[in-house]
Amino acid sequence: MASYRKKLKYLGCPELAVNSSQHKRPAAVKKPRRAELNYLPPHPPGETTQNLEKIRVELLREVNIRNNWKIVNEMMARTFSSRRKEIVEDSPAIEQLVKRWPALFHSTQIEEEFKRLTAVDLESTFIGNLDNYTEKLLCLFRTKGGSAGCKIRNFMKLLDQDDGVDKRREVVICCLIVYLSENAEHLIAHYTDIRGEISQDDLAQHTLKIVTKGGSADGSPLEAGIVLEGVQVLSGLSGVAKACVALFGLMYAVNLSYPKTLRYTFEFFQKILLELDSEKLSPKILSLKNKLFS
Numbered sequence: 001m002a003s004y005r006k007k008l009k010y011l012g013c014p015e016l017a018v019n020s021s022q023h024k025r026p027a028a029v030k031k032p033r034r035a036e037l038n039y040l041p042p043h044p045p046g047e048t049t050q051n052l053e054k055i056r057v058e059l060l061r062e063v064n065i066r067n068n069w070k071i072v073n074e075m076m077a078r079t080f081s082s083r084r085k086e087i088v089e090d091s092p093a094i095e096q097l098v099k100r101w102p103a104l105f106h107s108t109q110i111e112e113e114f115k116r117l118t119a120v121d122l123e124s125t126f127i128g129n130l131d132n133y134t135e136k137l138l139c140l141f142r143t144k145g146g147s148a149g150c151k152i153r154n155f156m157k158l159l160d161q162d163d164g165v166d167k168r169r170e171v172v173i174c175c176l177i178v179y180l181s182e183n184a185e186h187l188i189a190h191y192t193d194i195r196g197e198i199s200q201d202d203l204a205q206h207t208l209k210i211v212t213k214g215g216s217a218d219g220s221p222l223e224a225g226i227v228l229e230g231v232q233v234l235s236g237l238s239g240v241a242k243a244c245v246a247l248f249g250l251m252y253a254v255n256l257s258y259p260k261t262l263r264y265t266f267e268f269f270q271k272i273l274l275e276l277d278s279e280k281l282s283p284k285i286l287s288l289k290n291k292l293f294s
Contacts, residue, residue, distance in 0.1 A: 006232070034252065035276035037118045040088050043081045052082035056100070073112055074101050080116050087255050095228040097254060103235045110249040117252050120274055124178045126245045127169070129273045133248035134172050136292050141175045151178045180284060181263040188212060188240060190286055204230040208251075208259055210243045226250065242267070 043052065059075045062068055076083075083101060086092065092100070103109050114122040141152045152175045159171055177184045190212045191202070203211075206227040215222030224243035225235035228250065237243045248269050251258070258266040267285050271278045272292075281289060 034270060035082065035251070037119050038080075038084075038117055040084050041081045043077070047078075047081075049082065052079050056080050056082065059103060063106075069108055073109070076103055076109055076112065077116065081114075085246070087253075088117075091255070094231050094233065094254065098231060098233060103176065104253055105250070107237070107246055110234075110246055110253060112248040113253040118274075118276060119219070121277065122249050123242075123245045125275070126248070126269070127241060127271050130169060130172065133272075133292055134168065136170055139180055140288075141292055144179055148178050148181065155184075166239035166241065169240060173240060173244060177262070177265050177266065180268065180288070182262055182265055186259065187244075187265065203227055203232055206230060207248075207258065210240060210247060212240065212243075228254070228256070248274075265269065 018069055043049070055075055055204065056079055058074065058077065062075060064073050083104070086100075087097070096162070100160050104113060111122050114120065119220050138156075140157065144152050155174045155178070160197070174184045176187070177187060188210045189206065192213070207229055209227045210224055211227055211232070212222055212224045222239060224237040224240055226237075226243060226247050227233070233247055233250070234243075237246060248266070251266075264282065264284050267282060268288070270276050271281055271285060272289060
């Protein structure tokens with residue numbers, strides 16, 4: 001197989017070339033091992049870089065037409081190889097990507113792009129497994145002691161006020177972060193501005209964050225959004241769990257590394273909830289998995 005891969009690299013297979021130690025490129029584009037099946041695919045037969053660029057420009061018009069997502073999806077699938085080459089090799093800023101590929105930052109296309117990369121249904125797999133493990137996770141959280149246990153119990157008190165499905169998922173995710181010795185505030189920031197607005201100065205402080213507003217005692221629904229590199233790329237999501245799904249999909253779509261302060265949380269999302277590369281676990285996640293399946 002090593003000889004076969006070497007021959008493919010000499011024939012110009014882009015994924016093998018970009019991961020070659022002899023291929024000199026910025027460290028920022030080094031491939032993370034996250035079970036992508038189509039990390040850097042070649043162009044489809046008959047397609048050229050120039051032709052795919054023309055389709056990208058047409059896509060800018062199509063994405064602004066209402067109820068046009070079938071055509072948009074076809075064009076996004078057709079330009080997948082061109083987009084991956086741009087994202088992996090050039091590492092453009094998020095602001096630039098939003099301008100060049102606005103459809104990529106729509107919740108529907110996040111799902112589609114994740115499936116193109118991994119062949120996994122993002123939301124149904126993530127939410128389905130989260131719900132399946134909820135009762136066992138809550139039992140584990142109740143046994144946690146020390147300062148982490150106090151924080152977990154404070155989160156779980158929220159279920160006494162609202163035991164709805166969305167709130168339950170939110171509480172489980174927040175408790176999970178604390179259980180893994182990480183800080184929920186590194187992932188989620190809640191804003192209580194009476195106007196429901198988040199200023200540009202506030203957004204600029206966040207490199208990668210879920211921002212929420214609403215969900216107050218007066219019954220206003222909780223809305224969540226996603227901020228990447230100081231740019232709010234998604235808004236109007238119904239709940240923290242849906243926002244976690246979209247954020248995780250975007251991290252794959254735009255090739256972002258997991259933040260070090262939340263590496264165990266994202267490893268749990270990837271390897272336990274989405275079952276991607278689930279054979280290779282850190283000791284902390286392996287211990288949690290053994291408790292879940294015991």
